[in-house]
Amino acid sequence: MLEIQNISKSFGGVMALHDVSFRVEEGSFVGLIGPNGSGKTTMFNVISGALKPTRGAVNYEGQTISGLNPNVICHAGIARTFQIPQPIKSLTVAENVMLGVLFGRGGKHKFHQERIKKDAIKMLDFVGLGLDPDSYPEKMTAGDLRKLEMARALATQPKVLLADEVLSGLNKDELKDASAILTKARAELGVTIIWVEHIMHVLMKLVERVIVLNHGLLIADGDPDTVSSDKQVVEAYLGAE
Numbered sequence: 001m002l003e004i005q006n007i008s009k010s011f012g013g014v015m016a017l018h019d020v021s022f023r024v025e026e027g028s029f030v031g032l033i034g035p036n037g038s039g040k041t042t043m044f045n046v047i048s049g050a051l052k053p054t055r056g057a058v059n060y061e062g063q064t065i066s067g068l069n070p071n072v073i074c075h076a077g078i079a080r081t082f083q084i085p086q087p088i089k090s091l092t093v094a095e096n097v098m099l100g101v102l103f104g105r106g107g108k109h110k111f112h113q114e115r116i117k118k119d120a121i122k123m124l125d126f127v128g129l130g131l132d133p134d135s136y137p138e139k140m141t142a143g144d145l146r147k148l149e150m151a152r153a154l155a156t157q158p159k160v161l162l163a164d165e166v167l168s169g170l171n172k173d174e175l176k177d178a179s180a181i182l183t184k185a186r187a188e189l190g191v192t193i194i195w196v197e198h199i200m201h202v203l204m205k206l207v208e209r210v211i212v213l214n215h216g217l218l219i220a221d222g223d224p225d226t227v228s229s230d231k232q233v234v235e236a237y238l239g240a241e
């Protein structure tokens with residue numbers, strides 16, 4: 001479904017990604033991990049169209065999408081959540097999610113405000129955000145902000161979701177809720193998920209495959225048990241002697 005083909009990305013002298021290749025099959029739930037600065041966000045930026053790769057290509061459902069604008073890629077079915085949710089404060093909770101409906105896969109055919117709002121509210125229910133949809137996103141807890149961010153992304157009806165550190169800054173209960181939304185999105189909506197996360201003990205329990213980056217290089221790709229005992233991975237996290 002998604003093929004990352006020899007992707008390199010440099011920023012001046014910094015090689016953020018170096019000849020990285022992997023494939024993601026439809027319906028899979030993949031963790032993308034690595035120490036700080038290893039290139040995870042850069043990879044999400046390249047896949048979602050925010051950055052153009054220096055070399056290589058991203059292929060999605062048989063088409064090359066690298067170089068296309070983010071709105072075109074989102075409309076084709078690849079959505080992302082951001083590490084720091086930043087809802088538009090002048091829009092209501094429902095209106096923030098309605099933006100997702102409009103820019104997503106179904107958007108072009110849905111210029112009917114009531115229908116768009118209905119879809120948005122359905123997604124707020126899906127993520128379990130119990131706030132008044134007509135309220136404004138001020139003073140929301142970290143957990144609710146995260147749910148709103150996930151509702152906005154899922155409202156685009158993605159085939160692939162790039163989930164960027166959805167657990168960061170959450171307490172224990174919020175953390176459970178946020179990870180349960182990913183599991184549910186995959187099970188009930190059939191979304192293929194690539195999940196960047198630093199909270200490893202939660203990620204390792206939920207994903208079926210882990211890809212590890214270190215200094216822009218792919219150093220491991222396999223099931224959680226194999227990857228977590230891989231010598232290079234352990235050294236990358238703990239620091240080699």
Ligand SMILES: Nc1ncnc2c1ncn2[C@@H]1O[C@H](COP(=O)(O)OP(=O)(O)OP(=O)(O)O)[C@@H](O)[C@H]1O
Binds near residue numbers: 035037039040
């Ligand atoms: N726009 C940019 N300009 C210059 N350097 C950048 C830019 N974006 C990322 N980098 C550099 O590229 C490297 C990879 O950064 P990236 O943010 O992709 O890592 P990461 O694995 O997501 O880190 P973290 O876990 O801390 O979020 C780092 O050395 C970073 O400083």
